Amino acid sequence: MTQYTLHTSWLFDPKIKQVRQNISVTVDSATGLITRVFERDDERQPLSEIIKEGDIDLRGKYILPGLVDAHTHVFLHSYDEKGALQQKRDESMTERTVRGVNHCRTALLAGYTTYRDLGSEGMQECDANLRDAIARGLTPGPRLFVATKVISSTGSYECRTENSGGGHCLPAGADAVDGVEQCRQAVRRRVAAGADIIKFFADYRRRIMRSPPEQQHPYIPSVLHPPKEPNPDYMVFSQEEMNTIVSEAAMARCPVSAHCCTREGALAAIDAGVNTLEHAYFLTDEMLKQMAEKAIILVPTLSIAEKLHSHRFDDILRQVKRAHELGVRIACGGDTGTFPHGENVRELELMIKAGIPIADVLESCTVGGWEACGADLCGRQFGWFAENLQADIIALDKDPMHSPDALRSVNFVMKDAKVWKVGGEQCGMV
Numbered sequence: 001m002t003q004y005t006l007h008t009s010w011l012f013d014p015k016i017k018q019v020r021q022n023i024s025v026t027v028d029s030a031t032g033l034i035t036r037v038f039e040r041d042d043e044r045q046p047l048s049e050i051i052k053e054g055d056i057d058l059r060g061k062y063i064l065p066g067l068v069d070a071h072t073h074v075f076l077h078s079y080d081e082k083g084a085l086q087q088k089r090d091e092s093m094t095e096r097t098v099r100g101v102n103h104c105r106t107a108l109l110a111g112y113t114t115y116r117d118l119g120s121e122g123m124q125e126c127d128a129n130l131r132d133a134i135a136r137g138l139t140p141g142p143r144l145f146v147a148t149k150v151i152s153s154t155g156s157y158e159c160r161t162e163n164s165g166g167g168h169c170l171p172a173g174a175d176a177v178d179g180v181e182q183c184r185q186a187v188r189r190r191v192a193a194g195a196d197i198i199k200f201f202a203d204y205r206r207r208i209m210r211s212p213p214e215q216q217h218p219y220i221p222s223v224l225h226p227p228k229e230p231n232p233d234y235m236v237f238s239q240e241e242m243n244t245i246v247s248e249a250a251m252a253r254c255p256v257s258a259h260c261c262t263r264e265g266a267l268a269a270i271d272a273g274v275n276t277l278e279h280a281y282f283l284t285d286e287m288l289k290q291m292a293e294k295a296i297i298l299v300p301t302l303s304i305a306e307k308l309h310s311h312r313f314d315d316i317l318r319q320v321k322r323a324h325e326l327g328v329r330i331a332c333g334g335d336t337g338t339f340p341h342g343e344n345v346r347e348l349e350l351m352i353k354a355g356i357p358i359a360d361v362l363e364s365c366t367v368g369g370w371e372a373c374g375a376d377l378c379g380r381q382f383g384w385f386a387e388n389l390q391a392d393i394i395a396l397d398k399d400p401m402h403s404p405d406a407l408r409s410v411n412f413v414m415k416d417a418k419v420w421k422v423g424g425e426q427c428g429m430v
């Protein structure tokens with residue numbers, strides 16, 4: 001018998017953004033899917049009469065769908081430990097793979113059953129390989145949707161040293177292309193390499209070598225008179241190039257994500273009709289309304305903004321609240337990896353701090369995450385409770401509606417109907 005049932009007393013249903021009582025969910029470990037969701041009448045028929053051998057009693061816990069982190073980098077570890085340049089330059093591909101495997105275990109145990117991983121950061125297509133290894137059951141981790149290499153223009157998104165002998169960089173983080181035809185080819189190359197999502201940079205700090213106090217550390221005030229903006233972001237693609245990336249990706253039914261840290265970059269990405277905008281710290285009401293109209297999803301990455309843009313973090317929190325008020329679809333993704341995997345819920349905490357109702361935050365981190373992965377384009381359904389959805393279910397020890405730290409007390413984790421954590425302890429991981 002491959003089917004068994006989880007019995008709950010408190011279950012958050014993100015589709016109606018409400019808590020439901022006495023729901024039972026039957027799952028099938030052969031297919032990894034939910035086969036039935038039903039409400040019990042415990043008065044008429046006590047659970048002791050219907051509970052079967054192998055069922056799981058989660059009454060008294062707080063049940064959510066498995067969480068989705070909509071912006072991660074499995075091969076990065078915290079910038080507080082080591083900068084991106086040092087990680088890419090000094091760590092072997094083997095070390096970075098081992099780290100990635102560990103990050104995936106940690107994320108799963110923190111309740112994250114899906115990662116939208118937006119760029120392998122110098123690891124070529126290893127993100128697609130890790131996705132497949134997890135899917136084949138070789139190592140535990142969230143279900144990965146990956147971008148492989150990001151698409152950027154020449155010299156725009158690369159680690160640099162001052163000994164590069166003509167501008168060469170190491171190792172390549174981006175598929176660097178210029179002009180409409182090369183953009184088209186890059187999308188085709190990414191799709192062929194196994195990308196689930198096309199990620200491109202609308203803008204970046206490409207003048208990084210201008211008056212750098214230290215290599216790749218232009219914000220460290222070690223020179224006496226640095227320019228006012230030592231390391232500004234500028235657009236890296238023209239409107240025409242962005243339009244081509246989006247239309248070419250659409251032909252392969254592949255969602256497109258754009259890194260935008262300037263107003264101009266975000267405007268062009270919105271105009272091109274991308275699926276998700278990452279970061280986007282300079283949105284106006286006009287732009288937010290356009291995003292709402294075009295159903296473009298905002299992934300605010302507050303967790304990294306808190307670290308990199310602390311001087312205007314309150315503005316960024318206000319902007320996210322405004323986006324929510326104007327009906328912009330929000331998905332919850334922290335740029336996890338630049339801060340530790342396992343601390344993913346920091347993003348939810350910051351969205352709550354921005355003033356977004358908790359039920360909406362939980363919805364953004366489940367259904368919103370699925371939509372950011374491309375919704376039905378991603379080939380699977382997850383993030384809520386219904387027949388034929390992936391059986392991704394977590395349980396918390398405390399009520400997330402009333403305890404701010406509840407999201408950090410993950411008691412139980414199931415992904416694809418396989419249990420990875422019970423009673424707060426990992427299980428099935430060797």
Ligand SMILES: [Zn+2]
Pocket residue numbers: 071072073118335
């Ligand atoms: Zn990122």
